[in-house]
Amino acid sequence: MNFVQRLLGWAAFSCLMVTPFAVAQTQLAATPPMGWNSWNHFAGNVTDADVRAAADALVSSGMRDAGYIYVNIDDTWEGQRDAQGVIQTNSKFPDMKALADYVHSKGLKLGIYSSPGPKTCAGYAGSYGHEEQDAKTYAGWGIDYLKYDLCSFGKMMKDEAGDDRTKAFAMEKAAYDKMHKALVSTGRPIVFSMCQYGWNNVWEWGPEVGGNLWRTTGDINDHYSRMTEIGFSQAGLAKYAGPGHWNDPDMLEIGNGGMTEDEYRTHMTLWSILAAPLLAGNDLSKMTAETKELLMNKSVVAVDQDPLGKQGDRVWAVGPMELWSKPLSGGAKAVALFNRASTAREMTLKLSDVGASASAKLEDLWAGKVVQSTDGSYTVLVPKHGAVLLKVSE
Structure with a gap:
């Protein structure tokens, strides 16, 4: 066996040695x-x-x-x-x-x-x-x-x-x-969580260097304006996320006291639609019942953790009102209506906007109840700085 053959043989052996660990690394963070x-x-x-x-x-x-x-x-x-x-x-x-x-x-x-x-x-x-x-x-x-x-x-x-x-x-x-x-x-x-603030469009190359998640923004803080600036800026990044590699708009501020309950509900709704990492950053020893409900609503967490591994994206934005949708396993969709205005607004979901039929079933995930559409539309009053999260299924 000459030197080149020995070198190639060692390279193949090295690959065999590293591959199981490399595979294990890529299988991390499936959600x-x-x-x-x-x-x-x-x-x-x-x-x-x-x-x-x-x-x-x-x-x-x-x-x-x-x-x-x-x-x-x-x-x-x-x-x-x-x-x-x-x-x-x-x-x-x-x-x-x-x-x-x-x-x-x-x-x-x-x-x-x-x-x-x-x-x-x-x-x-x-x-x-x-x-x-x-x-x-x-x-x-x-x-x-x-x-x-x-x-x-x-x-x-x-x-x-x-x-x-x-x-x-x-x-x-x-x-x-x-x-x-x-x-x-x-x-x-x-x-492996890469924190480099979204520089150089990290979502395009994060998987190349083994990232399981990568920050897409600068730091969050406990204010509605900063949370929404970060969260809504994620529009268009859905194609870069999936099992083992996630866009990360930074940690949760829920329960830290700087936002209203409706604003924190928007925070959790948006992060769940984004299939974002859910890393609480509050004092766990002093959680109110409202904070626990926001962080542990099973139906909302299930949207974030859906095994299909798809990030949601903006469907439309009209003034301060936005509609976002996220594909779920089994053919369902999570649909979020966001009101960024300083007053309550009625918002209307046209089921055709999210590719659903007029007979689709709707569940309000925060309210925990089935709601009804009329002639292929559903209208709901959304609080100021608030959100409504629906599961739409045929």
Whole structure:
């Protein structure tokens, strides 16, 4: 056997070794990930005790059984690297392996956070130059999800590439691909969440670098104007989403107090139509009955988690009123009527607008009741900044 034959043989063997893990990675997130993230409520103050309490609350509230299974630690868990370069936790997280074991004992999964740059957004140690080490460390701890936030790598792109956008783009793709390969090489299935704010139309290339989900926008905050700016800007991106790879318009703000109940209902309705990841960001220990109903309405969550894996899209927009539709398994459709006006408005769904017959059956998913159309149309009063979510089936 000559050198070329030996090389080809080793390459084939390597492919055989990597392929099962690579396949496992692509089979992750068959539906949009659901869970909780620490940042919106705790920001940089999150501790081991907070994460354990969140895990407990996901179970006791019923959220775990509703599908919220990821408990994700955002930035500020990181300590220094040891003499061998292995990342350590800081004093807020004395034993990450023990924390993972605790979360797993609750039937949940643990997520963590890093950056392809030398520093995270909060100035802690990133993964630059230590990608393989960090991936192995995460796998050893029992991590199930990695949020990988561009942060200081953006400055590296600017410093090295200057105004050469092609070079900067190549650097960005290579950085995410490097961590993806490192995760795959561990043999542990770890959901790969790319957080780079939608730069360079990430939805077009996210799957190439192993992304299971990718942020399509800048950060959300707990205000109706920002939530709707982000959510409604997702129109036209449906073709890029599907099982294993999802557009991510950022985390949920439901229950944090900055919006009305109707505005939060719009938030949940829109994210469900978008087949977006549902990552709660509220204080799970202080949820009102209304917050629980918004987050755990089985019929609404089922729209988001529908196994067909199709993202919805805008059908029409007239002034402040919008109609969106999402294909569901079995031939049904989820149809959302959004009123972005500052007063209540009557809105009319023409069933023909969503490809349904005049005899189609309608169910109001938030109200939990069957409603009737008349002559192929359904008219409903939608509250200001509110939404109505219907399931339309033949």
